[in-house]
Amino acid sequence: MKTLTALSIASIIGLxxxxxxxxxxxxxxxxxxxxxxxxxxxxxxxxxxxxxxPGSTVTDTELEEKYGKYLYQIELRDPQGQAWDMELDAVSGQVLKDHQDT
Incomplete structure (x- = not known):
C-alpha cells in the first residue's frame, strides 16, 4: 500500500x-x-x-506556451537606458506584466 501511495504522489508531482x-x-x-x-x-x-x-527599443522577444496560454515576452530598453521586462497575452495583446529589470 505504501508503494502505491508513493507512486501516486510521484505521479501527481510529475503531472x-x-x-x-x-x-x-x-x-x-x-x-x-x-x-x-x-x-x-x-x-x-x-x-x-x-x-x-514610448521611445524604447526592443532588445529581445520570446513566445512560449504556459498553462495552455500563448505568452509573448519582450524586453525593452527605454531612452534613459532602463531595461523593462514585459509579458503579453499573445492572443489578445493584453499586457500581463510590466516591470523594470533590476
Missing part, C-alpha cells in the same frame, strides 16, 4: 510539474500560429509594449 512548465516556441511554430490567426502579429504585440514605454 503538476509538467503542467507548470513553459514551452518555448520556435520561429516556425510562432509564424504558423500567427499566420493561422491564433496569435496577434508580432508587430502588434511589439507596438502594444512600445506604447507603454
Amino acid at each position: 503538476t510539474a509538467s503542467l507548470a512548465h513553459a514551452r518555448d516556441l520556435g520561429p516556425d511554430e510562432a509564424l504558423r500560429l500567427r499566420d493561422a490567426g491564433t496569435i496577434q502579429s508580432f508587430e502588434k504585440l511589439n507596438a502594444a509594449a512600445l506604447a507603454k514605454h
Whole structure:
C-alpha cells in the first residue's frame, strides 16, 4: 500500500510539474500560429509594449506556451537606458506584466 501511495504522489508531482512548465516556441511554430490567426502579429504585440514605454527599443522577444496560454515576452530598453521586462497575452495583446529589470 505504501508503494502505491508513493507512486501516486510521484505521479501527481510529475503531472503538476509538467503542467507548470513553459514551452518555448520556435520561429516556425510562432509564424504558423500567427499566420493561422491564433496569435496577434508580432508587430502588434511589439507596438502594444512600445506604447507603454514610448521611445524604447526592443532588445529581445520570446513566445512560449504556459498553462495552455500563448505568452509573448519582450524586453525593452527605454531612452534613459532602463531595461523593462514585459509579458503579453499573445492572443489578445493584453499586457500581463510590466516591470523594470533590476
